[in-house]
Amino acid sequence: MRASHADRERAVDVLKAGFAEGRLLQPEYEQRITRAYKAQTHAELQMLVADLPQGPVPQAQFVPQRPVPATFMPMQMPVPVHTNSSATGALVCGIMTPVTWGLTAIPAVILGHKARAEIRRTGERGDGQALTGLVLGWLGIGGWALFILVTILVAVANL
Secondary structure, X not given: OEOOHHHHHHHHHHHHHHHHOOXXXXXXXXXXXXXXXXXXXXXXXXXXXXXXXXXXXXXXXXOOOOOOOHHHOOOOOOOOOOEOHHHHHHHHHHHHOOOOOOOOHHHHHHHHHHHHHHHHHHOOEOHHHHHHHHHHHHHHHHHHHHHHHHHHHHHHHOO
16 A cells, blocks of 8 residues: 555654654664655555554553552561560570579670660660560669678678
8 A cells, every 4th residue: 555645754753753762873763764755655664663662652551540458469478577685685694683693683784785785776676675684683783782781881880
């Protein structure tokens, strides 16, 4: 079938769009434009634009217009958050303080402070354990301090 002037202009428009999008280099674009204006049939025009999109290329074809309710979204498994090991150590040392006559009080305090700093930095679980270890550790240290103070006072009073 013979091509009309309007058919040639449509083919030239497709070539212009292809050149503007960077799909054609300048020499190839000029060559195809020249051939488009000289084309006599639709087949000749089709050969010039066959490797180019014939209209605007959709950017995001499958993007939903409205957000999908969370009910219909696939379930995401929660990322497991681990308990800080220093917090567990602080709790164990704090609990063992009365049994060991306060020997584990200082490690409980040290581990408790270390654990709370790590928990703030990393977002791990175990802040309650660290705090409990700290409290029990400080109570153990306070108990020893009170014992030593009473012992000194009794010794001074007996002199």
